[in-house]
């Protein structure tokens with residue numbers, strides 16, 4: 186199993202928020218976490234379940250995540266999607282943020298086992314002048330939610346959607 190996290194190193198407002206979620210899920214799933222965008226897609230062949238995650242940038246996952254999926258061959262593997270974001274889910278539904286990656290995965294033949302998202306510290310745009318928002322997120326509750334989600338995946342449950350904070 187593998188959790189793949191894309192690290193948008195080019196963005197100054199990146200805080201490693203999604204990395205915390207990936208690490209927490211990986212502990213439960215006993216999975217490897219890849220952080221590089223520079224992945225040889227053939228090296229993913231050995232995994233039966235792949236998690237695709239990054240922060241949300243401009244209403245969707247980081248572009249490099251979509252680019253990676255586009256390079257993959259058609260498959261019947263299982264996948265899950267995760268993200269951290271600045272905005273509350275009641276302001277923007279999770280479906281909107283994940284749909285780009287979800288549609289790409291479905292086109293490639295992946296069976297989507299679940300989706301997870303929670304708040305992350307956000308210093309995008311003018312927020313950096315006021316110290317950012319969501320300080321301390323993901324918090325302990327979010328990490329607990331991530332553990333619950335990963336435990337469900339491990340037990341073969343399929344989630345249509347789970348959103349943390």
Ligand SMILES: Cc1cc2nc3c(=O)[nH]c(=O)nc-3n(C[C@H](O)[C@H](O)[C@H](O)COP(=O)(O)O)c2cc1C
Pocket residue numbers: 193196198199200201202203204239240241242243244245269270271272273304305306307308309310
């Ligand atoms: C350039 C930029 C654009 C962003 N766009 C959004 C957005 O459209 N919606 C949102 O909820 N959060 C947005 N955010 C906030 C990030 O998704 C949030 O800080 C996330 O936790 C970052 O994850 P990371 O630390 O793993 O990269 C944006 C942040 C940056 C820097």
